[in-house]
Amino acid sequence: MEFPDEVDYVSGKTRIFGIVGHPIEQVRSPEMFTAEFRRRGRDAILVPLHVLPDEFDTVLPQLLRVQNLGGLVFTIPYKARACAFADVLGEQGRAVGAINALARSPDGRWHADIFDGLGCVEAFRRRDIPFAGKRVMLLGAGGAGSAIAVAVGRERPAALRIFDVDAERATALGLKVARASPGLDVQAGAPATEGVDILLNASPVGMLGDARLPIDVATLPRRLVVFDAIVKPERTPLLALAEACGCTTVFGLEMMRGQISRMVDFFLV
């Protein structure tokens, strides 16, 4: 007798992970995390879970009771609200006030942290570009920018300058970073490339069809290392200008790859 067809990537033994967001269709985590689990030889899958904002606080605690759920990734708009479900909150998450990963530990407690910033640091580490001693300019103090500022701040740069179109938001982030990394020269201020070694864009300027630069310049100094957190397009207007000017460029996909690697480490403890 012929046996009914079966797929080989999910079974009763597969460990389940999820990404929780609203909306959910655009997320890239399911295909990327699942590939990373497989690369490590683990029988695990990450699936999209669309939870509505009005139901998040009641759905989440019950979702966590599914026994073979190994962890959750959080995306917009839940990174701050998800903190409420952490039994143990990591250093980055505490400093940023948001998380993007919740992992079930062997003792049943939920460990939480945010990895956007660590992903950026990991991308630079893989390129052998240290932040230590460097003067860093960060554009954008939103969710991704906050995590990047906190993580980069821990790397002991010579100085960290933060710009945001919302000046108060930049100042507030500067205070967070100063608290997390006492003694660090951190300030909010206008975008600049003068006296800067590493330029980080964490603002949405340049995303998708947006042809603008996040900083109003015609050229960039060749010595500058330029990073853009944007993933689509891969080569943003800022990175294209940086390449044209002979700068070293670090791509958003490198941060995403670094982040997924760190998060899978976190999930598989």
Next chain:
Amino acid sequence: MEFPDEVDYVSGKTRIFGIVGHPIEQVRSPEMFTAEFRRRGRDAILVPLHVLPDEFDTVLPQLLRVQNLGGLVFTIPYKARACAFADVLGEQGRAVGAINALARSPDGRWHADIFDGLGCVEAFRRRDIPFAGKRVMLLGAGGAGSAIAVAVGRERPAALRIFDVDAERATALGLKVARASPGLDVQAGAPATEGVDILLNASPVGMLGDARLPIDVATLPRRLVVFDAIVKPERTPLLALAEACGCTTVFGLEMMRGQISRMVDFFLV
């Protein structure tokens, strides 16, 4: 830049289905349903969801609020308890008092039914063996047996006789079937092959390492059609004897395949 590896079988757009049970590792639905979804060209996956008995009633309603969840399959020990979550309960489910599928309909209501029995009927239909006018003997009045009795009863057999080691259970099932199919000649009684055209085993006797027969006979009449609901082993002691005696045999896997096909129809309305 090389893009991080991705798998091609799950993304943010994938519709999620689950099987809820306790324990969960032994279930076969994830690989089989997912294969059936793919065969039909649908971007959907069915994952195992291990929910504890003490938490079932609080977890379930919140799980149903995950917006991209298309449906759930229920297995041991939840087929009866799951009825509580049906907005619309199908005819089979009503007659049996248990469900194994809950499907989100386009209007947001949850439709429920049980398909074990329909899967058995479907398997016979695919073999062109009608139940109509036949004298049927059913062994086993548990969960699977109940669903099979109700579904077969609707096919207008000449008579349906039900045996269970628990005589009260057999009698109770006889009453359920009589209610669902008024006028049908249905009774509880001892196992027999005399005056029987179709012998159905829905008892666990013969499962896995169990070498016993569910009916105490040395041979089977050649004219008999013999079905066994057991999937492992594929060729049960009863089916092996039936083959040796020249009977027509119908396998548990055929029922499972028929059931999955009917359930995927139900899920994809």
